[in-house]
Amino acid sequence: MKSKPSEDTPAPLRPTTEPPLASGGLPLLGHTWKLLRDPLGLLMGLRDDGDLVRIRVGPKTVYVVTDPALVDSLLRNPNYVVGGPLWDNLRVLLGQGVATSNGPVHRRQRRMIQPVFTPERIARYAATMEQEAQATAERWRPGTVVDVGSELFTTAVRIVARSLLEVDSLSDRADLIGSSLHTVFEGLYRRMILSAGALYRLPTPTNRRFDRALAALHQLVDDIITERRNSPYRRDDLLAILLQAREESGKPLSDDEVHDHVVSLVVAGAENVASTLAWTLHLLIQNPHQETRLVEEVRSVTGGRPVTFTDLPRLPHLRNVVTEAMRLRPAAWIFTRRSLAEAHLGPYRIPACTDIIYSPYAIQRDRRSFAQPLEFDPDRWAPQRTTTVSKQAMRPFGTGNRQCPGDHFALTELAIILATITARWRLHPVAGTDTTTKIGITLHPTCLLLRAEPRDPQRPASIPA
Numbered sequence: 300m301k302s303k304p305s306e307d308t309p310a311p312l313r314p315t316t317e318p319p320l321a322s323g324g325l326p327l328l329g330h331t332w333k334l335l336r337d338p339l340g341l342l343m344g345l346r347d348d349g350d351l352v353r354i355r356v357g358p359k360t361v362y363v364v365t366d367p368a369l370v371d372s373l374l375r376n377p378n379y380v381v382g383g384p385l386w387d388n389l390r391v392l393l394g395q396g397v398a399t400s401n402g403p404v405h406r407r408q409r410r411m412i413q414p415v416f417t418p419e420r421i422a423r424y425a426a427t428m429e430q431e432a433q434a435t436a437e438r439w440r441p442g443t444v445v446d447v448g449s450e451l452f453t454t455a456v457r458i459v460a461r462s463l464l465e466v467d468s469l470s471d472r473a474d475l476i477g478s479s480l481h482t483v484f485e486g487l488y489r490r491m492i493l494s495a496g497a498l499y500r501l502p503t504p505t506n507r508r509f510d511r512a513l514a515a516l517h518q519l520v521d522d523i524i525t526e527r528r529n530s531p532y533r534r535d536d537l538l539a540i541l542l543q544a545r546e547e548s549g550k551p552l553s554d555d556e557v558h559d560h561v562v563s564l565v566v567a568g569a570e571n572v573a574s575t576l577a578w579t580l581h582l583l584i585q586n587p588h589q590e591t592r593l594v595e596e597v598r599s600v601t602g603g604r605p606v607t608f609t610d611l612p613r614l615p616h617l618r619n620v621v622t623e624a625m626r627l628r629p630a631a632w633i634f635t636r637r638s639l640a641e642a643h644l645g646p647y648r649i650p651a652c653t654d655i656i657y658s659p660y661a662i663q664r665d666r667r668s669f670a671q672p673l674e675f676d677p678d679r680w681a682p683q684r685t686t687t688v689s690k691q692a693m694r695p696f697g698t699g700n701r702q703c704p705g706d707h708f709a710l711t712e713l714a715i716i717l718a719t720i721t722a723r724w725r726l727h728p729v730a731g732t733d734t735t736t737k738i739g740i741t742l743h744p745t746c747l748l749l750r751a752e753p754r755d756p757q758r759p760a761s762i763p764a
């Protein structure tokens with residue numbers, strides 16, 4: 300019987316169409332210089348050259364998908380695996396956890412972690428999110444200057460640690476995680492853009508700082524696992540699931556695998572959330588009428604009491620503000636895949652072992668998908684205005700078999716923290732703030748220093764627990 304051709308089984312191949320070479324490459328250097336100097340500018344310009352284009356990075360030819368429908372085809376075809384420069388480098392940090400594994404191992408790991416992200420669980424974690432959001436808002440004092448990036452990172456680490464790992468020791472060390480992760484992400488980004496192999500093993504101050512920060516992160520997670528193994532209390536969290544899980548052979552997971560899952564979830568769960576929140580606050584400051592609408596909407600629903608999970612369905616503007624901030628300022632801006640075998644993507648032939656890039660940042664700012672794409676317009680997500688095009692061009696959590704398992708967790712957390720902070724504080728930029736985009740594994744404002752002024756000066760600075 301003849302099998303039906305599909306994206307997974309690409310035979311018979313159609314006539315080969317090689318994607319065009321992107322313009323602007325330099326002799327010998329190709330597109331490397333531009334990728335180093337202005338990666339966002341490079342990625343944004345590529346769609347003018349084609350739906351799928353080739354760029355030259357050092358000695359390699361890398362493919363970049365620029366069309367939202369082709370990105371969907373890429374992400375929905377499991378033959379394009381997690382690989383390429385981003386993931387090869389992230390493995391240094393994430394090991395063989397769910398974010399970096401492929402094939403049957405990935406399927407098994409995904410099934411294993413899924414139970415911690417059910418709607419019932421999210422509703423349960425929401426109580427922790429509410430507490431942590433309020434604790435953050437109550438910690439600030441009228442007139443003080445807040446380093447928003449590090450404050451929100453601490454909040455996000457505490458939420459993920461308390462929700463998924465039920466450990467306070469990790470959340471107490473959120474500052475150490477924040478600074479170590481910052482150093483590690485910088486080093487990984489450098490390695491992703493400029494693969495210089497042995498140079499990164501030289502004992503330079505930068506390399507030593509990177510090694511120390513990576514070791515500190517791994518040690519922290521090892522401590523948590525040891526602590527749990529020695530604990531007399533039974534828990535019902537991600538760590539308990541991992542420690543009780545069995546491979547198909549019946550063997551328990553190795554400590555290394557448990558370790559890699561924990562690192563993957565803490566890293567994925569904190570960095571993206573903190574960066575998204577920082578961008579959202581920045582966008583609201585730039586668009587005061589949107590901020591006023593948001594504060595009024597929250598007030599009309601809560602009447603001034605703290606925001607809760609059950610309020611969220613009645614806060615459509617809040618949801619649209621978060622969605623629009625994720626469109627215009629996506630924290631996760633670049634992803635890579637690798638083709639296992641020769642394959643097709645639309646009309647194009649993809650050779651085996653090709654690295655393929657796509658950029659949510661470039662796609663979500665493209666005028667072909669969004670009117671006035673550089674404008675912060677939360678109302679574009681009102682039901683009457685959303686279109687099929689904008690849905691395909693808006694995949695901040697990816698799609699297909701690697702779609703973010705923490706998407707509902709993240710949306711709930713973003714909404715609760717944002718509503719809690721903006722209802723309580725009016726934030727003003729101060730000298731030293733630098734809102735240029737800091738490019739790394741994620742995108743975030745370089746340094747967001749904001750002075751906090753209470754919206755309601757009558758309210759006491761802190762409410763006793």
Ligand code: HEM
Pocket residue numbers: 381397398399409459563564567568569571572575630631634635694695696697698700701702703704705706708709
């Ligand atoms: C604003 C917040 C977040 C954004 C924008 C985001 C975005 C993404 C994206 C785009 C992917 C897919 C990557 C790909 O296609 O290669 C992903 C994967 C992942 N995310 Fe998230 N994420 C967020 C929050 C979270 C949270 C809160 C958690 C967990 C608590 C989480 C856990 C993960 C994991 C484990 C993966 C890997 C899944 C796999 O490969 O099967 N993320 N995330």
